[in-house]
Amino acid sequence: MKRNFLLTTIVGTALLFAGCGKDKEPPVPVVSIGTQPTAPAALVEGNISGSLTIAATATEGAVLTYQWYSNTTANNTGSTKLDGATLATYTFPATLTAGTYYYFCEVGAKGAVTVRSSVVTVTVNAPTPLLVFTDNVDYDIPASTIGTAITDINVAGGVSDGTTPYMFTATGLPTGITISTAGVISGTPTTTAGAGTATIKVEDSSSPKQSKEITINYGEVTAPGNDVGFGGENEVRW
Numbered sequence: 001m002k003r004n005f006l007l008t009t010i011v012g013t014a015l016l017f018a019g020c021g022k023d024k025e026p027p028v029p030v031v032s033i034g035t036q037p038t039a040p041a042a043l044v045e046g047n048i049s050g051s052l053t054i055a056a057t058a059t060e061g062a063v064l065t066y067q068w069y070s071n072t073t074a075n076n077t078g079s080t081k082l083d084g085a086t087l088a089t090y091t092f093p094a095t096l097t098a099g100t101y102y103y104f105c106e107v108g109a110k111g112a113v114t115v116r117s118s119v120v121t122v123t124v125n126a127p128t129p130l131l132v133f134t135d136n137v138d139y140d141i142p143a144s145t146i147g148t149a150i151t152d153i154n155v156a157g158g159v160s161d162g163t164t165p166y167m168f169t170a171t172g173l174p175t176g177i178t179i180s181t182a183g184v185i186s187g188t189p190t191t192t193a194g195a196g197t198a199t200i201k202v203e204d205s206s207s208p209k210q211s212k213e214i215t216i217n218y219g220e221v222t223a224p225g226n227d228v229g230f231g232g233e234n235e236v237r238w
Helices: 002-021
Strands: 031-035 051-053 055-058 064-071 089-091 099-109 120-125 167-171 177-179 184-187 196-203 211-218
Touching: 031 099, 055 064, 167 177
Parallel strands: none
Antiparallel strands: 031 055, 051 089, 064 099, 099 120, 167 196, 177 184, 196 211
């Protein structure tokens, strides 16, 4: 009886010490995505800018790791790892060409199960053709007279490409003469002026906007009756 009791005590004590000496398994970190990456407005080939950003957390103070992927379809499997894209923010490469791209991010931590973000669709548009504004002698304003309207001059015919609609402005026109946003120069001179030049500017509707300028000539603006008169410096004497 004593022998059995002694054996039981020894075995129990050994098991107790064995249990105390065993290391406890550390808790497994859990990764959670708080903010999914969102698609930017359409990008333009040749003028690429912007990035994708993800926000995530991990329990147990675990350090997060990131890896961005691209894909040819809108899913986060069967994808291509993007070399060097290992931060919470992924910047689009400037070399992207027109087309549709799909991106997602895989977030992990040591010992944790990795989590993949939703897929972001990024559209890259072809570049807008360069705006062209061609000067023409027909856009010059002939000599004019105060109080007499000039013949309308439409400079819109000199504009091509870019993105319509266009908007026109001008600086340096004789007083009383203006240009409409559609590109028509018109008006009635109100002040005398010597011959000179004015700048006509056109701006398109692309994003970012494009603009071009031309320089036109205008003739002298004189007072009524000054071409041929009596008793003045322009008097014609016989």
